[in-house]
Amino acid sequence: MHRLSVAERPDxxxxxxxxxxxxxxxxxxxxxxxSACYSFTMEQIERDIEDPSQELSDMCxxxxxxxxxxxxxxxxxxxxxxxxxxxxxxxxxxxxxxYGRFDLRYDGNGPAKLxxxxxxxxTSLFEASYFQWAWLEDxxxxxxxxxxxxxxxxIQDSLIEAFGAMGFERxxxxxxxxxxxxxxxxxxxxxxDCARQASVETGFxxxxxxxxxxxxxxxxxxxxxxxxxxxxxxxxxxxxxxxxKYLLNDPCRIIxxxxxxxxxxxxxxxxxxxxFEGHPNLLPAYFEDDPAAAGLIADGIYxxxxxxxxxxxxxxxxxxxxxxxxxxxxxxxxxxxxxxAPLPVFDGNYPVLGSWIVAGKSxxxxxxxxxxxxxxxxxxxxxxxxxx
Amino acid sequence: MKRSASLRLVLMGGAALxxxxxxxxxxxxxxxxxxxxxxVMGYSDSACETAIAAATRxxxxxxxxxxxxxxxxxxxxxxxxxxxxxxxxNPPGNTTPSETPGPGQIAQSGGGMGSFFMPLMAGYMMGQxxxxxxxxxxxxxxxxxxxxxxxxxxxxxxxxxxxxxxxxGRASMPQSALTSARAPAATTMARGxxxxxxxxxxxxx
Numbered sequence: 001m002h003r004l005s006v007a008e009r010p011d012x013x014x015x016x017x018x019x020x021x022x023x024x025x026x027x028x029x030x031x032x033x034x035s036a037c038y039s040f041t042m043e044q045i046e047r048d049i050e051d052p053s054q055e056l057s058d059m060c061x062x063x064x065x066x067x068x069x070x071x072x073x074x075x076x077x078x079x080x081x082x083x084x085x086x087x088x089x090x091x092x093x094x095x096x097x098x099y100g101r102f103d104l105r106y107d108g109n110g111p112a113k114l115x116x117x118x119x120x121x122x123t124s125l126f127e128a129s130y131f132q133w134a135w136l137e138d139x140x141x142x143x144x145x146x147x148x149x150x151x152x153x154x155i156q157d158s159l160i161e162a163f164g165a166m167g168f169e170r171x172x173x174x175x176x177x178x179x180x181x182x183x184x185x186x187x188x189x190x191x192x193d194c195a196r197q198a199s200v201e202t203g204f205x206x207x208x209x210x211x212x213x214x215x216x217x218x219x220x221x222x223x224x225x226x227x228x229x230x231x232x233x234x235x236x237x238x239x240x241x242x243x244x245k246y247l248l249n250d251p252c253r254i255i256x257x258x259x260x261x262x263x264x265x266x267x268x269x270x271x272x273x274x275x276f277e278g279h280p281n282l283l284p285a286y287f288e289d290d291p292a293a294a295g296l297i298a299d300g301i302y303x304x305x306x307x308x309x310x311x312x313x314x315x316x317x318x319x320x321x322x323x324x325x326x327x328x329x330x331x332x333x334x335x336x337x338x339x340x341a342p343l344p345v346f347d348g349n350y351p352v353l354g355s356w357i358v359a360g361k362s363x364x365x366x367x368x369x370x371x372x373x374x375x376x377x378x379x380x381x382x383x384x385x386x387x388x
Numbered sequence: 389m390k391r392s393a394s395l396r397l398v399l400m401g402g403a404a405l406x407x408x409x410x411x412x413x414x415x416x417x418x419x420x421x422x423x424x425x426x427x428v429m430g431y432s433d434s435a436c437e438t439a440i441a442a443a444t445r446x447x448x449x450x451x452x453x454x455x456x457x458x459x460x461x462x463x464x465x466x467x468x469x470x471x472x473x474x475x476x477x478n479p480p481g482n483t484t485p486s487e488t489p490g491p492g493q494i495a496q497s498g499g500g501m502g503s504f505f506m507p508l509m510a511g512y513m514m515g516q517x518x519x520x521x522x523x524x525x526x527x528x529x530x531x532x533x534x535x536x537x538x539x540x541x542x543x544x545x546x547x548x549x550x551x552x553x554x555x556x557g558r559a560s561m562p563q564s565a566l567t568s569a570r571a572p573a574a575t576t577m578a579r580g581x582x583x584x585x586x587x588x589x590x591x592x593x
Contacts, residue, residue: 020400045390126400133395151391170445178586186400193399208583211576214455215504219576224450233583243581386390 001108002039003346003382006144009034009135020190021131023183026378032127033380034135037145038351038367039387040108045152045365048112052281053102053355053362056114059279060100060263061360063271064091067262076287077267078307078333083239086248087258095257096166096359098191098230099125099159101366103375104281104353107344111280112353114272115341116305120256120264121234123183124354126190127381128366129155135383150386152365156194158358164198165359166255168228172201173255174220177232179206188232195230207233216246230255235264236308266305266336285338293337301340307333315374317342326374343373350375351382416560417515419528419544419553426514429558435514439525443512447527450547451506463533464507507531511544513552515566524566528552 009015012034016024024032040049067073068088079087101122106112133153139145163173175192177184192202203220210226211219218226229252231238238244247258262268269285276282286293288304296302304316306328314328319340343350349369356364370379418439420426426436448470454460460467510530516523528544543554553559 018401019397042390130395130397133391136391150389153391155392156395157392170441170448172449178583181586189400190397193397196398197396206583207586209579210582211579212581213453213576215453217453217504223576225453227449233586237585238582241582241584246581 001044001106003036003349003351004039004145005036005347006034006139009138009142009144012135015134015138016131019131019134020186021126023186026183029378031380032131033369033382034139036347036349036382037139038346038382038384039149040152040384041388042150042386044108045386048106049104049353049355049365050152050362052112053104053357056102056117056281057100057357057360057362059272059276060117060119060268063268063275064259064262066275067268067271068259073267073271076270076289076334077262077265079261079265080239083248083258083261086250087261089250090257091259095253095259096162096255097257097260098162098166098255098359100256100260100263100357101125102355102357104355105341105343106353112355113283113341114269114281115283115338115352116266117263117268118354119268120260121232122354122356123187123232124366124368124381125155125187125356128354128356128364129153129159130190132366132381132383136385139383139385145385146387148387151384152386153363155356155358155364158356158361158363159191159194160198162198162359163195163200168195168198168200171228172203172224173228173230174203174205174226175230176205176207176210179208184232188230191230207231210243212243212246216249217251218243218246226252228253228255234308235261266307266309269305269338270336283339283341285336288335288337296337296339299339303338303340304335305338306335317373324373326376343375352379415515415562415566416558417513417552417566418558419511419513420556421511421544425556431514435523439514439523440512442523443514443525443527444509446525447506447509447547451509451527452529452547453504453506455504457505460505460507463531464529465532466508467505468508470504470506511556513544513546513566526566 013024016032067077068091074084099122100117100119102117103115104112105115133151136149136151140147140149173195175188177188192204195202205220209221213219218229220226231254235258239247267287270287270290273282273285284296286296300321301319304318306314309315309328315326317324317340319342343352349371350373351367351369352375354366354368355362356366365384367382367384368375368379369382370376418426418429418431423436423440426439427433457467507529509527511528512525513528514523514525526546528546530542531545532542543551545551552561
């Protein structure tokens, strides 16, 4: 694994804008960054990223079963009791999930370590799936990288295949995200694009515009009943919103399904360690109130992560008496304590590997790097290649 | 090779064809109550089958809805129970779409608070869209109550209350009749019940 400085395509901004990648630059700062790329060997990709990600994905499905069967775990994960039946029904019915992203710590040597699983509202999808792929086509043709360079990336094919297999024939899937977030809108538009390519009839409605009719059905702005909804909006927020009382009657099929609440919670990391202690791709992790957490804290090298947290907010890294911390609104529901695996540094940058799972299959990689050791929403997406 | 061989986008960046901007050109439509009527009028079996399937899908999604059976029956005579649950979910490993009721069939009742009542589909209207955009179809209903009295007597109506024919057969009508016949699901009672935390924090992760 190396970080290579490479030439940018002179027209990459125009190319980004042509395909609707409007958030390539966020608040004046570069988000898409092709002035560098990471290179891996095929062995590193297959042995250290692809296969372990598949294994982690399988373990996560086992963990869902474990969590839903345990009132203790549901309670510790602060999943409200009023939604337990709703979640159990969704799981038992076999509602299919679409996608998720494992964030891995990896430096080219030894096993990758799972930092967290973004199982409900993962983003950086379009960048990894499409734009990174298009970059490689240009970079190979333009001599920016080797002509035989490859990439771990069949994410888009996997998404289209997944949409085609989820039973949307003769149905209409409404895509949804919050207003005024270009990145979220871009991600949802991209997913809608993939669904269309799978011949799914689609529509769009902002989360805030969803209505309710007299029969308890959600409606879009044209008053059409929403029978199927993709929402880029966290489940733990959805179930606190005013309309959540209608959700419990199961008025429509929702993607991600509600059982993903068992995975999109940092408590998962503690559950996985409890179930698969010593697994090479896991870091020791405990609920903060678990006596076993005291050992990690006593060692003085650990991360404290809020059970419900996003974009690095409220994450604290403690090492050798030093605390690095990102402020944010999370943490009221409690934290987990995870052994600290400091991110490697490449030319002053801390990369995190985002390993994509689509319909339960490990299918691609995207990297974000930050000049800070806690990856936040100010990080930059950097493409990767495989060369032997 | 560990990557996709080729990728494309059909929607992003304005790649999709705009569906607006069509004039009010007249198109020929077929208005039928059964597949048999459709084939007798010279349409192919597959076109008739495809049209009734599309109309049935539209029916399930957007038929007029009523909270009580009596409200529905006073307008349409025969009604069926629909529910969000019966229109519901597919288990893994089962990619067959859940059965949706055709004309004259009674939908399964899902019961519970999510249930409602809707008229039986009485027929369908099919036609060829201009500009090579393929065939389309809409469900039709036979209202008996106030809708029919106000709109000009018995006959076949779209879900939003436009009378298209008295009897089955061919007809000529504006293309918009084929696309705008999509009926409102119901009256939306309230909006804004989701997204309370959207303004404060980024969703992305």
